[in-house]
Amino acid sequence: MNNTIKFVQGNEACVEGALYAGIDFFAGYPITPSTEIMELLAARLPERGGKFIQMEDEIASMCAIIGASLTGRKAMTATSGPGFSLKQEAIGYACMTEIPCVIANVQRGGPSTGNPTHVSQGDVNQARWGTHGDHSIIALTASNHQDVFEMTVDAFNLAETYRTPVILLFDEAEGHMREKLVVPAEGELEVVSRLRTSLGRDVDYHPYLPREDGRLPMSDFGGEHRFNVTGLFHDMWGFPSNNPKVIRELLRHIVDKIENNVHEITRYKEHYMEGAEYVMVSYGSSARSAIHLAKARRARGEKIGVLELQSIWPFPVEMVREKCAGAKAVLVVEMNLGQVAAQVKAAVTEPERVFLANRIDGKLITPEDIKIYIRVIQGRGV
């Protein structure tokens, strides 16, 4: 099979990515600006024997994909701000029970109902800390449709590899805009299958005993092995335990399996970074404006580059520190009040050189907006 060229919305690129990754199950609830994802999957999933269900609310959608994933299906839901808030309890359950699943959050303005049809990147910290208790999470993002596709495939792959919920942090501008997407031929991108236990029926299977590499082979609900799944702290059989050692080791495990693999999980791109004196750190649709500006400036000989983050959580501290090391100033371009900027400040050796170039009014930040910030930092005035 050959590559297929399409002209689609970002939300459809996400759907194509999910299908490429082998999605079997989707549960969702309508919410702007992510609804196109569920509408398209309602049509596409049954074509390949997959299942789609519109649930009664956001909470139920998250719960349904957890149930589906446990039976061995690749499962996903999609939502936006208010729905993402409602899903947090069940996202924490998936972290605790180590059930792979993918949650696309097409960000809109918040808090509360906020600005449903306009862009924002205000859910960065919610993706990290939305659910209660210590835990870790993987969150990916993308600035163009090709990357939306690839990050969606990656999200399924990482969910299966690390047995964890993975958040896709897209945004309204990217979700609704239309542009070209090339759907790669089958086999061109890696698709990770679930790691299943090879133990036979009569062998004692420990669903929550990590292998030496930290991974836990799964056994499908309905399959050979019967075990318990609970959101309580649990032992290697999955049964509730309040043994201090069991609690400590489980919590360490669900955090370490992700934090110890930051390097493997980190995804980023560099644009015009050779010898960059000024580095713009950006992601999602904001990065498009940063790249636009860097390109125009580079054409005039100015050394301004863009470090585009494609994985935000776990935050790639070392990579960011290294890439920003030689910069006169680092400008974090985002559409919130500095959620990634705070991470960048914490990562670099000279946080006083980190500045925020943002926009929070529901409008996509423009190259002109960023230009003004740069001129001010450079002491040139507007």
Added chain:
Amino acid sequence: MAVKDYLRQRFFPHMWCPGCGHGTILNSLIRAIEGLELKPHEIVMTSGIGCSARISGYVNVHSLHTMHGRALACATGVKLSRPHLKVLVPMGDGDALAIGGNHFIHAARRNIDLTAIVMNNRIYGMTGGQFSPLSGVGIKATTAPFTTIDNSFDVVELAKAAGASFVARSTAFHVKECKDILKKAIEHKGFSVVEILSQCPTHYGRKNKEGDAASMLEFQKKMTAKIGSKALQENPNLIARGIFVDLDKAEYCTEYEKIIDSVMKEKV
């Protein structure tokens, strides 16, 4: 297979209080499963949070102990993914009808093939005796020191109105009847609801001066009567027991399979 083989015996004695009705319900439930000769690996038991929810840990099947109120939503994902599995969903009264009320009515509306078992002791036991949406008016609870003014749901009427195709009620006292009803509920193709009156002597009984477990069971016997019985005709204040609804109605997973079939055929 012997009845006790359906249990994870290493977790006994169970964690419920002395005199609690939940253990008796577990007894009826595994006898119903045994009677149907179901294999443990064909059964998924999904529960929520609360005293009732601990039931899933004791049964040697695929057991999924979820979040408060979310048992039916998780079970929906399991069932739609693997329709050949028998999915049993025991819940408490607060679990099923307060925090999980929305999932309850919508699972009923879809008529998805799940067996919802409402273990109704009219109180939140795990958290120490707060009133539930099934407590009713005039009940004492830690959150109703001056007695409740909240009306209660009638689970049977609610399930009927929401579209459940099998609706029944029994009690912890009527062990055999309970087992027989559960058997029919599990066999039923579609969303089945079985409300089972249970007793919580620790919280409900003590606060409301209903005596010990034995007298609470006595109450279940005295205050209920079979559908169509003379006792019920003579005293409409009694709570009716038995099967209220048993309909043959389009089931959700079956209907979805039809969509898949027709869409795939169209594509070919």
Added chain:
Amino acid sequence: MKHIRLVFSGSGGQGVITAAIILAEAAVMYEGLEATQSQSYGAAARGGATRSDIILSDEQINFPGVVQPNILVCLTQEAYNLYSTIIRPGGTLITDSRYVTTTKKVNARQTELPMYDAVMEEIGKPIVFNICVLGALVGATELLRPESLLKAIRDKVPKDFVELNERAFDLGLSLAGETQG
């Protein structure tokens, strides 16, 4: 290098967005170009001024918003009043003469065409007005090949309506041809 920025504007229900999508899709699918299409959502899409931004380029497009369009299409007076000032000096501004009265103050090549009236006269179906606009746009600017647009139209519209839309497109093409005459 080809890099053209367009803004389509009008009111909800005129098919402004659909026309924008068809144009951008034709560029990507049938001319090997890059294109982005974005639009305003919410109340503005329901009867107020509707706007869609399109960029066509032979390079990767980053910022998808249009600040100064090379080509501006205004299908209502409100849209004209709102957007005619943003056009790039010397750009092309296409308006429908039934809906828009132009002013001399705009620094652009203004092309007023009786597209709506022609559609009603020749075809009698206002629903294909937007396709006629596309025909006129391509006729007046030679932005893309007419065949590319016709292919994209066939991809988009239901089979029974293809012929109707083709006629509307041709009508637009010839209207533009007449003025360029």
